[in-house]
Amino acid sequence: MSGNSQEIHIEHPELPNEPGPYDVVLVGGRVVDPEKRLDETLNVGITGGRIAAVSDQPLDGAKTIDAAGLVVAPGFIDLHAHGQQLPAAWMQAFDGVTTALELESGLLPIEVFYDKVAEQGRPINYGASVAWTYARIAEKEGLEPNGELTWFQDAFSLDKWQNSLADDEEVKNIIDSVEKGLEQGGLGIGINAGYAPGYGRKEYYALAKLAAKHKVPTFTHVRYLSVKEEKSGFEALGELISLAATTGAQMHICHLNSVAGRDIEDCAQLIADAQERGVPVTVESYPYGACSSTVGAEVFRGEWLERWGVDDASAMERDGVPLDQDEIDRLQKKEPGAVIVMHFLRPDKKSEDADMLNRSVLYPGSAIASDAMPWVGADGELIEGDVWPLPEGAFAHPRSAGCFSRFLDGWVDKANKGSEPVAPGKLSLLDAIDRMTLVPARILEDSVPQMRRKGRIRVGADADLVVFDLATVKDNATYTEPAQCSSGFRHVLVNGTSIIENGERIAEARPGRPIRRRVVSHD
Numbered sequence: 001m002s003g004n005s006q007e008i009h010i011e012h013p014e015l016p017n018e019p020g021p022y023d024v025v026l027v028g029g030r031v032v033d034p035e036k037r038l039d040e041t042l043n044v045g046i047t048g049g050r051i052a053a054v055s056d057q058p059l060d061g062a063k064t065i066d067a068a069g070l071v072v073a074p075g076f077i078d079l080h081a082h083g084q085q086l087p088a089a090w091m092q093a094f095d096g097v098t099t100a101l102e103l104e105s106g107l108l109p110i111e112v113f114y115d116k117v118a119e120q121g122r123p124i125n126y127g128a129s130v131a132w133t134y135a136r137i138a139e140k141e142g143l144e145p146n147g148e149l150t151w152f153q154d155a156f157s158l159d160k161w162q163n164s165l166a167d168d169e170e171v172k173n174i175i176d177s178v179e180k181g182l183e184q185g186g187l188g189i190g191i192n193a194g195y196a197p198g199y200g201r202k203e204y205y206a207l208a209k210l211a212a213k214h215k216v217p218t219f220t221h222v223r224y225l226s227v228k229e230e231k232s233g234f235e236a237l238g239e240l241i242s243l244a245a246t247t248g249a250q251m252h253i254c255h256l257n258s259v260a261g262r263d264i265e266d267c268a269q270l271i272a273d274a275q276e277r278g279v280p281v282t283v284e285s286y287p288y289g290a291c292s293s294t295v296g297a298e299v300f301r302g303e304w305l306e307r308w309g310v311d312d313a314s315a316m317e318r319d320g321v322p323l324d325q326d327e328i329d330r331l332q333k334k335e336p337g338a339v340i341v342m343h344f345l346r347p348d349k350k351s352e353d354a355d356m357l358n359r360s361v362l363y364p365g366s367a368i369a370s371d372a373m374p375w376v377g378a379d380g381e382l383i384e385g386d387v388w389p390l391p392e393g394a395f396a397h398p399r400s401a402g403c404f405s406r407f408l409d410g411w412v413d414k415a416n417k418g419s420e421p422v423a424p425g426k427l428s429l430l431d432a433i434d435r436m437t438l439v440p441a442r443i444l445e446d447s448v449p450q451m452r453r454k455g456r457i458r459v460g461a462d463a464d465l466v467v468f469d470l471a472t473v474k475d476n477a478t479y480t481e482p483a484q485c486s487s488g489f490r491h492v493l494v495n496g497t498s499i500i501e502n503g504e505r506i507a508e509a510r511p512g513r514p515i516r517r518r519v520v521s522h523d
Helices: 086-093 110-120 132-141 149-157 168-183 201-214 233-247 256-276 304-308 325-334 351-361 399-411 429-436 438-444 449-453
Strands: 022-033 038-047 050-055 061-066 071-074 076-078 097-107 125-131 189-192 218-221 251-253 281-285 290-294 316-318 339-343 465-468 489-494 497-501
Touching: 022 050, 022 429, 022 465, 071 076, 071 429, 076 399, 076 438, 086 097, 086 399, 097 110, 097 132, 097 149, 097 218, 097 489, 110 125, 125 132, 125 168, 132 149, 132 168, 132 189, 168 201, 189 201, 201 218, 201 233, 233 251, 233 256, 233 281, 251 256, 256 281, 256 351, 316 325, 399 429, 429 438, 438 449
Parallel strands: 022 061, 022 071, 076 097, 097 125, 097 189, 125 189, 189 218, 218 251, 251 281
Antiparallel strands: 022 038, 038 050, 071 465, 290 339, 316 339, 465 489, 489 497
8 A cells, every 4th residue: 555545445434423412522623534535614523432423513412622713633643652651642642642653663572561551541542563673682682571662772782683693593483472462462563673784684574474474564664774875774665665565565664754864865766666566665754854762773883974964973962962972982882772862854954954854754645653752851761650740851852742743833834725726845734634644544454443443533433533723733842842742732532532621631531542453362
């Protein structure tokens, strides 16, 4: 599939409105539904966590929400959210996210992740893929994964899993571990290849065949992030495309903007050529010119400045402070799991960089996905548990708080009502909503039936909805002060339950549900 929801036939039959009264009615909002290409002033009735009516006629409800002058859209679906902790979920809720999935990296054991989150509860829906890197660390280093991201970060002090080939027996064990995770309901295979570039091509081939066998997507951070041949991002994309074409596996490219960087024109054309020939490849991007990772990652070692195409080491920052190479060397030796931000483009300073970012963000049919990071405190420790607001000094990449509002504020032609041409470098509101809702839903829905009820405003769909003011929606998070909620989201509902009402958090709300494939029992 290309990922362009406008090119895919609507498979869901139109259901009639259910009779009222309804539990909740959203009154008089600008309802935007990308599935029906709808952008009209309507009323929406909700019953039992589902959308029960969409009408231009008055609807009777036990509770009403005045949406006049506001946009009513499906809740945003984030395919790339590493921050699976409760405070991270709340930060994303204020950015309009109602479903946040950890798919690029994934987690392992899958059942441990789902059990832990279910015990705590979440305001938004959650889920994860199966982490190939965790299986590889377990096999190559002899460590037992615990379903936590911090376990993965700690492994950056070790080298074998990152830079050595797996023999036949090791590959078999890695594949068996990943398959076990799929049987436990994992949403696909997370292939964080850029963090373990020393894997063999046959190992990657085995992963692709496993995905095809189970009819699940792979979610890949490709092997190389470099604008320089050899071992370039272009080469790594070619590796992915060739496996998708060979095995038939659906393969999703994570963060095209950082994968391609300054080589976006050639990389985008390579992907487009593959899609035009029916290769099952999909794409996502986030609207920033900086990535976030661990300082010990292989992509920041050796001749990393040349590979990234940046001028000097100050392109890398920790806690908003530019670094020099001596400090980077020290961190890689003493704190390899330390989280950094790296500016590979400067779209706010260079017009050519802005054009490159636009090429990624506006790639036809692509999803918007945040790559949201977990929040860490001033002491460097992960912030988790029932903590709100975030403590002073809390840090993450600003995309962890403002990705979707930044996209709405910066890439939507707000004056366009749909009847005139869209301004250059912009999208209509309908097309922008499409990339945050229906496109990601369709990337998953063939393998995850729950997603067929998300990303739409139609009778029978899950009542994951956002109500926002297009004129005031804005990301407030910055690289130096990221712990700032987005503005403009008046109401956020998850499975029919309000988690944000009149711009205020409902602290006790935990209506989020697991997004999970069917668990296979061998009993």
